[in-house]
Amino acid sequence: MTQVDTTGTGRTGPDHADTGPGPWRAGVRRAIRGCSRPEPWKRGPVLAALALLLGLLMLLHGRIPNRIGHLGSLVETFLPWFGLFVPVLLAGALWRRSLSAVTALLLPVTVWLSLFGGLLTDKSHPGGDLTVVSHNVAADNPDPAATARDLAASGADVLALEEITDQDRGTYEKELAKTYRYHTVLGTVGLWSRLPLSDTRPVDIATDYGPLAATKPAAEKLTYNRALRTTVTTRQGPLAVYVAHLGSVRVNPRVGFWTDSRDRGAQALARAVADEPTRRVVLLGDLNGTMDDRAFAGLTSQLRSAQDEAGAGFGFSWPARFPVERIDQILVRGVRPDSAWVLPATGSDHLPVAARVSW
Template structure:
């Protein structure tokens, strides 16, 4: 009799696990409405960047719901599961369109603290790239890169901390104003922030099928501030300035290579991603994370294009940098 009473007094499967159900619903709403989260203190930008990782919470909530035998929680978990799949499910497969391309490009933030620039250069030369973009080149390491890449790339240009090496002729090389500043007020500068202020260039690469406008850019750092939270002011300002330049570009074919210090889901890069397409999104395999090199959790090194077809996109092995190089093949 007492057992029967206890069984009747226990909450049923639709009443158990209410907290889990509420958490699942909140996660689903966050995934669906993340763009409406205010960007105060860079919170919205941070959320956009790491949004794919919120998918890890879905199986955790599902296991909790099954352990609690909560029907309501199991049903509630469907919302974030469907929302995450809608946002990122298409990214998981290999979307490569072709093995052979008209032009292979590679971009790499080589790292101001890189202790083996020559080794990094040799690894990049062996990648088979037709056009190679480097960011965060120090004055001390510049000679090592130029020497190691000279045999493979007869054409090159370095402006400030960014450079472009090419098997094909280069012309019209010029700096691009990205409205750089000194960095967050009162913050200790990183090695990259102590470099010269020019961090973007534009060049014309001449191909058999006509010219291609190639941009190399290294946008400002994103930092966590003791007071003020996630600091993105410099990066955001750089992105707006670069987007304005891209918008005024006359060339039908445009390739942007560089460390943009943000994922293509980041709202701060909307001025660029609304005008250019991500080769990783169109022809990559998975998320293509590139940073940090030892255990990549985010893709902040980007190849964006206009007027060309993205054939494939991949991440190269780590070098002496804290970033991994990323590569893409494009065709006319």
């Protein structure tokens, strides 16, 4: 049948209707009507409640009590990973076509971004007077010589090692001697430096394994000194360097998240730093915890994290095969972190961490 042009445009009625703004307006009207209906807001109440609970959990993590099984510390240890629940809940909300759940997800998204959004950008910049590296070399490292060579090639001016065993100490000293003229080892921790060292002394962090001592393998029972303090002499003046390996943590059905040894060590280390007369301080070590954990409040109130201030990403360092936590730390006071990064894996179950600092 012949169609008549009634518009004066030379186009037939049906064709002209398909090309005009009508479909867009109709789509907007349908969306508005859909949102104004009560059904999408009533769908998925459980998903909406879970989204709100997730946001409140991250927002109020500091209020979670630690009296029962150190639950608060456990949540704070894995706090960044709670963000993974957001896409799961979002998928459920879209599947249920629940506007209430989608809206509720704004809370956990906002909280997570406020806590960790800054870590997603690269905050490093050129420069730096000193490169520092810290590495838990692992007591059961199958090739300590290769680990030492890798660390020597990292360009570190100051290198801290933790978990040095008696049988491997000579290997590290031999392999690192060509690169570092000065070094000191006290118990299971040591420091190698291109610059002179002085005033070296142990720091008593009183580590033990309490009720879980019987469950710890004999090869890992390091009962020697686990922290030291020394002075690195630089052209800009003295730099106090602490090297520490705090006690391990365990998840145990009887005691929950067991952190007693680590927490006592963190408190002792915080007291030592507070009493430190030198203005410029760097703390290197395996602290067996993240800086979101309230157990480290005494340290984080005095020292800044190089990774947080000058790194790119979360800087996860453990376990080496699939890092999920940053428990190896570089904390500073009186110096400025210019960059921070994680080095490639060695024979250890930890990754080395590095930073460039300037005065």
